[in-house]
Amino acid sequence: MTRWRPLADDLDPRVREFTEQLRRQVDRGGLSAAALADxxxxxxxxxxxxxxARLLPPRYAVVALAQATGADPRHLVTLWEVAERAWSRAENRHDVTMEAGRVAEARAALGEFGPAPGTGPAPRRSRRALVLFAAGAVAVVLAVVVATVLAGGGGGTDRAGQPRAPHSSRTAHAAALPSGVKCTGATCTGEDPEGMGCGGAHARTTAxxxxxxxxxxxxxSEVCAAAWARMSAAAPGDTLTVGPAGAGGQVQRTRIGGTAAAYTPMLAATAPTAVLSCATLASGLHGCAAPQVASPSLGPGGR
Incomplete structure (x- = not known):
């Protein structure tokens, strides 16, 4: 791993700097690919x-590389945070471009029903055409209502004469969540953030x-309205918790085993400042990551 392939020419400069720094650390540590994996x-x-630079490593991997090569993990993590923001913005731009393409295709497919917005006024229709259109729309609505009632979507009774339970608001709300997200608010408490789809692009570090x-x-995670604590460079016997920023309330806890990185189950939270993540090391040292609150005295040029 001492000879590296050139990075892509269009790579973001911040991602390039981070990747090159990773390569330098690997070279300094004299690690082969197999040794780095082990x-x-x-x-x-x-x-x-x-x-x-085909994939941005997770923070845990960056900390693990620093430990393996004897580097200070704080410096590598700082570069990683900058690269992560640049990487996320690039992915968002790609998503917007793809979405614009899909919208353009949809508009083209629907062109026979009328021009897309901004292409000019539609030709004036006769009163008879408008009446026929309105009558057809009403018929469609009525057909949908009848089909819904027959399918049991509006309550009523089943074939045995027993009342049907209406669709719950929870089911309707779950349907509105982004793909892969399986909970929100109180339903996330005690759940694994990765397993419920709340991590990755749906989460950010707030303290x-x-x-x-x-x-x-x-x-x-604003989508999931939940928070959790994460710990890197941990040691066996360390304890990690996340709980309310004030006194009392439910606390989620995890104890570090044989891994250097871990996270707690989720805790429902209306805002990131409502929770506090703390750690008690096996040595007895205790500390918390205080919520980051912007200071009103600092303007755009403040530190």
């Missing part, structure tokens, strides 16, 4: 993608602090 717990193929040699973070 030392970090991430596969050789994953590191090949990370070190070629962080170094407790001894461990990094503690609060992760918050």
């Amino acid at each position: 030392a970090t717990g991430y596969s050789r193929s994953s590191w090949e993608r990370y070190l070629s 962080s602090a170094w407790i001894g040699g461990a990094l503690v973070e609060t992760r918050y």
Whole structure:
């Protein structure tokens, strides 16, 4: 792994700088692909993608590489955070472009029903045509209502004469969630954020602090209206918690085993400032990642 392939010419400069720094650390540590995989717990193929900037590594992998090469994880994590923001913006631009393409295709397919917005006024229709159109629309609505009632969507009774339960608001709300997201609010409490689809692009770090040699973070998902604590560079016996920022309330907890990274189950939260992530190290050292609140005294040029 001492000879690297050139990075893509159109790669974001911040992602390029981060990737090049990872490569330097691997070179300094004299690690082969197999040795890097063994030392970090991430596969050789994953590191090949990370070190070629085809995929941004997770924070845990960055911390694990720093530990394996003797680098200060805080500096690499700082570069990773900058690269992550650039990577996310690039993905969002790609999504917007793809969405615009799909909208254009849909408008073209619907062109026979009228021009797309901004193409000029539609030709004036006769009163007879408008009346026929309105009558057809009413017929369609009535057909949908009748079909819904017959299917049991509006309550009523089943074939045995028993009352049907109406569709719950929870089911309707779940249908409105982004693809892959399986909970929101109180239904997320106690659940795994990754398993419920609340992590990744749906989450952000809202607070962080170094407790001894461990990094503690609060992760918050607005889509899921829930938060959880995450810990990197942990040691066996460390304990991680997330709970209300005030006194009392439910607390989610996890104890570190044989891994250097872990996170707690989720806790419903209306805002990231409503929770507090804390760690108690096996050495007895305790600390929390205080919620980040913007200072009103600092303007756009403040630090």
